[in-house]
Amino acid sequence: MGAIDGVNVKGCVELGFEEEPEILAIEEAVRVLLQGVCDDSNREGVRRTPLRVAKALWEGTRGYKQKVKDIVSGALFPEAGLENRAGHAGGTGGLVVVRDLDLFSRCESCLLPFQIKCHVGYVPSGHRVVGLSKLSRVAEVFAKRLQDPQRLANEICEALQHGFGPTGVAVVLQCSHINFPSSESALSDPNHKGWVKMLAKSGTGVFHDGMTDVWTDFLSLLRFRGINVEDAHSSGSDNKSWCPSHACSKTGVPDSAMLRSVASILCSLGEDVPLRKELQETPARFVKWLMSFKDSRLDLKLNGFVQNKRDFRCNDEHLRCEPNLSFWSQCEHHLLPFHGVVHVGYYSSDELNPVQRSVLQSIVHFYGFKLQVQERLTRQIAETVSTFLGEDVMIVVEASHTCMISRGIGKCGSSTATVAVLGRFSMDASARGKFLEIIPDSGAGEG
Amino acid sequence: MGAIDGVNVKGCVELGFEEEPEILAIEEAVRVLLQGVCDDSNREGVRRTPLRVAKALWEGTRGYKQKVKDIVSGALFPEAGLENRAGHAGGTGGLVVVRDLDLFSRCESCLLPFQIKCHVGYVPSGHRVVGLSKLSRVAEVFAKRLQDPQRLANEICEALQHGFGPTGVAVVLQCSHINFPSSESALSDPNHKGWVKMLAKSGTGVFHDGMTDVWTDFLSLLRFRGINVEDAHSSGSDNKSWCPSHACSKTGVPDSAMLRSVASILCSLGEDVPLRKELQETPARFVKWLMSFKDSRLDLKLNGFVQNKRDFRCNDEHLRCEPNLSFWSQCEHHLLPFHGVVHVGYYSSDELNPVQRSVLQSIVHFYGFKLQVQERLTRQIAETVSTFLGEDVMIVVEASHTCMISRGIGKCGSSTATVAVLGRFSMDASARGKFLEIIPDSGAGEG
Known part of the structure; x- marks a missing residue:
């Protein structure tokens, strides 16, 4: 780090x-x-x-300057196999599988980071095994470049095969690429899927043919960890890029x-x-x-909401919750995506109707599609929402930040919540507590 | 890295x-x-x-050489708060919470690594917010020292408070310490719990008193991520160390x-x-x-099993599985713990009786309590097990390696599986497949 x-x-x-x-x-x-x-x-x-962006890009592509030879040399250890009996174990044929290595790479098509669960298997030969951490370090060399999942799988596989010469190497990558909607489609398609997933497999030596018994053994050992390769969308031979920006x-x-x-x-x-x-x-x-995310691009759209604001104002005393309004934004410190959900608490006599809810969603998108920081996004949404839902408003924004995981911080599972409280929510802890209690499970930050 | x-x-x-x-x-x-x-x-x-050990220790305690001031300086950003209305948002009072930062530290009592889920909250003041990644970087400075959970929580909290002067800082740490059994108790207590868990909380400023409303808000936001602080075992005022080595x-x-x-x-x-x-x-x-883990210490114990080996031999054709025999070992490359479970496949007319199962468990412990590598452990267990369960034996060892997570590799969720196949298991892929299929969920690698 x-x-x-x-x-x-x-x-x-x-x-x-x-x-x-x-x-x-x-x-x-x-x-x-x-x-x-x-x-x-x-x-x-x-x-x-x-x-900051220059440092992150430089760090995120440091693999171009690294050599597999430097990593593997000195990390091969003599290890006996079976003697005088039929079978495979240890340094002669004992299958080794390392599962769930978390990697990050940059998409060669759009430069955005993508997430990888990397699984590596190999069959030792010549009474030699490799230090387990080297499998991870070698994978990292190729992840830290501009990549495509299949090419990344092939490069890791071949580098390990040539690096220490086992009987065979298998690599399975489960990749997730953020799928940004355009500011228009974000609103028109509420079921927009936030991630594109892809599975890439590669094999050398005894794993060269994907249908061999040793592949079956390897995939069975992945299944132990809930990794079901058969179900996943696999890269075909059609040579089409997985990157959602190709469809734009x-x-x-x-x-x-x-x-x-x-x-x-x-x-x-x-x-x-x-x-x-x-x-x-x-x-x-x-x-x-x-x-x-250009500052000025969406200004006109908000004018429409503001004109209608008085229609929605209510003064009733019932605490209401509009949860899980999705947002998409760009961190202005790192020019990297962050995204998640916004929960809105307010007081009203009725639940919002679909049109009113879509206005809330529009406000969220309006402030999302900018260069942002989460703290400001939260405050801006609170201020605007209060102009038509009343002075008593509470906003919770939950997000996962690519800048927290794809740079050197390496905090994969972390998530950030920010809160704004207006009117009675700022004075009344029990109102805050009640709102936080009724927010349903958001699933924010799921990759 | x-x-x-x-x-x-x-x-x-x-x-x-x-x-x-x-x-x-x-x-x-x-x-x-x-x-x-x-x-x-x-x-x-x-x-x-x-x-390797020297480098890992040096890297794992690099926090002694780092200064919080160097990290926080330049990472404070002006951020407006609410204007002309009652409430808290953005740079004046808008609560910020970062959850699930994965950290690793070294226990000051025994030098073994312990795992931490770190959650940080703070309330900005003076129209200033701090870059989110700095919360993680500052926490890392104190994690990379010899620590105790409560001291670590206090130090992170105070460093953030003094580093950029917010209205208050709250830190919650969920810590897990490996709980090695002795070679004797490993065998006598099959329900030995592999982890000691502890929760540490610390607060400054508005979080100084643990019962304030803002603490309630913070804990509610942790609950969104399934973090239930009330349920956890908390550090009391009794000043007793949590480290299991104190009880030895x-x-x-x-x-x-x-x-x-x-x-x-x-x-x-x-x-x-x-x-x-x-x-x-x-x-x-x-x-x-x-x-x-001294090489010679347990030699006598195995002699007992070997003398009895002929009593257990069977030649029937039914595929059997003895799953989830726990093991504890020490990686000879890094002098760090690795532990997990062993699954044994064999052919027999009957299931093993409890005595026979305890012999298997003894063999596993015998080879575990040494300086080891997982590949060798797997082979040695296979060879010894085959001397009394017959020539057709398959061994799967699943482990999580502290050396893969506590050093710079930083692969928290990774796990390693190694396989040895003897006799017909080495020739018959369907036998291997059937064995791998009937192994129940192991839960290996759970922290």
């Missing part, structure tokens, strides 16, 4: 780190992007965003300075953009995603 | 790292310990163990050279052993734990 901060193993700051030419080049490119999406790129919240319409001509900036970032990270066809459209897709 | 390997942010190996005087001193001390516990400390599997009998006089080595390690890491009373008995406890 020290590496990201420029803090070395002794806890000292590596002073030169932020002045590395590659970091400076990426930082400059991110500054161009930020100017395109943000009305005031000098305000304090985003002033150092280019440096190509409307609008992105700013060419922004496109050039993304292309230059890819080169700084170590990719050969002109030669890799998978990367040709990546700058356009990333800029399109980024621009969907 | 780079830091542990001596790999810096550019992916280059920091060449001087392994020659640092502190690392060399710890390495030398670990060499003394290894000689005490291992008959041949020059064999290839353990030859570089002193260096103090039999035997540990080797004084080994004791001196552990004390010197503590000093190298940055602790003041003579001054900190909690550390007075730590060397004795650690040496006692280490020595329970």
Whole structure:
């Protein structure tokens, strides 16, 4: 973790780190992007965003600079097999499976991070086993690059096969890619699925053919941990990318300075953009995603709500809850997604009707589709909601932040809740308690 | 992660790292310990163990060299609160809660790692919020020291309070400490609980008093994630350590050279052993734990089983399963615990009776209580079990390795399965499949 901060193993700051030419080049490119999406790129919240983004990108693709040989060398241990009897065990044929390695990678199609549960199996040979942690470290080398699930599985598999020469290696990856709706479809499709899932398998040696008995053994051992490979959507031979940005319409001509900036970032990270066809459209897709959070883009839409606000005002005394309004946003500190749900507490004589609920959802999306921090999002929703649901309003926002997991922090399961309390909710702890009690299970943060 | 390997942010190996005087001193001390516990400390599997242990200890206590000020500075962002209305939101009073931060620490009483789910809440003031990841980074500074749960909670809390001056900070830690049985009690108490759990709470500012409304709000937001603080065993005022090693009998006089080595390690890491009373008995406890895995210690016990082996042999054709025999072991590469369950498949006319099952469990403990690697453990159990359950034996060992989670690898949920197949299990894939199918859910790796 020290590496990201420029803090070395002794806890000292590596002073030169932020002045590395590659970091400076990426930082400059991110500054161009930020100017395109943000009305005031000098305000304090985003002033150092280019440096933060540059460090996160650099750290998240450090695999380009790592060599498998350096990791595996010295990590092979002599280990006896069976002697004088039929069978397989230990250093001659005893299947080894490591399950549920949490990895993060960056999608080569859109540059957003994706989550991976990685499972590795291998069959030792020549009376040698490899240190278990090396399977994880080698997988990490290839995850920390711009990737596609199948290519990642193949690269991990081949690197382990060539790295220490076992009888065979099998890799199964369960990948989840965030599936951002556009600001329009977020509202029109309330059942929008927030994740695209994909399964990738790869095998070398005795695992080369996917139908062998040893694959069956491996998959049975995954099933012990609830990993059911047969049920999952698997990558076919159709060669179509899994990235949801491929399905987006190509409307609008992105700013060419922004496109050039993304292309230059890819080169700084170590990719050969002109030669890799998978990367040709990546700058356009990333800029399109980024621009969907542009400050001014949605202003007109809110005007519609504000005009109607008086129609919805109620003054009755019943505590009500509108839970689980989904939101999508972008962390202004790291230009990374965060998303989750908003719970609204208020007082009214009746439950909201569907039209009123959709107005709430629109307010949530309006403040979501911006460069944001969760604390501000929470306050802004509270202020606007109170203009038409009354002065007594409580807002709880629950989110999982990609910036907490895809950077060096590595806190996979963490989630953040923020609260705003207006009117009587700020004075009356029992009202807060009652509201928090009646919110149904949100499932926020589920990958 | 780079830091542990001596790999810096550019992916280059920091060449001087392994020659640092502190690392060399710890390495030398670990060499003394290894000689005490291992008959041949020059064999290839353990030859570089002193260096690996030194690096892991150094990395696992890097918090001694880190300053909270360096982390928090530059991470405070201006954030508006509510204007002209009653309530709390954003930078003036909007409660922020980050849940489920996975941390690892080292127990000050016994030096073994313990797991932590950390939950932090704070109330911003002065129109300022802190970058969310800093809550995690600050917690990490204190987790990476020799700790006790309550002290850890207090230190995180106070560091955040002083670091950026909010209205108040609350910290809740759910801690799990591995509870190693002695080799004797492992056999006599089949219901031995593998974990000691403890809850620690700390609060500053508005959270100083544990019964305030804001604590109620915070705990309600934890309950959303299934964290039920009221139910958990909480640290009382009785000042008794939670570490299970305190309950162990103090039999035997540990080797004084080994004791001196552990004390010197503590000093190298940055602790003041003579001054900190909690550390007075730590060397004795650690040496006692280490020595329970001494190669030769249990030899006599197995002789008993081997003499009886012919009584148990069967040649019937029914596939049987003896699942979930627990084991406890020590990774010889890192001198860290690994533990889990062993499943035994065999052919017999009858199920084993309780005595026979206890013999299996004894064999598992015999090979567990050694410096081990999981692949060897699996093979050794297979070989010995086959001498009295027949030539057709299949062994599956499922384990979670502390060395995969407490070092820089950081793979919290990962688990490892290893397989040995003898006789017909090695030829007959359907026999293997049937055995793997009938093994009931093991719950291995549960923290």
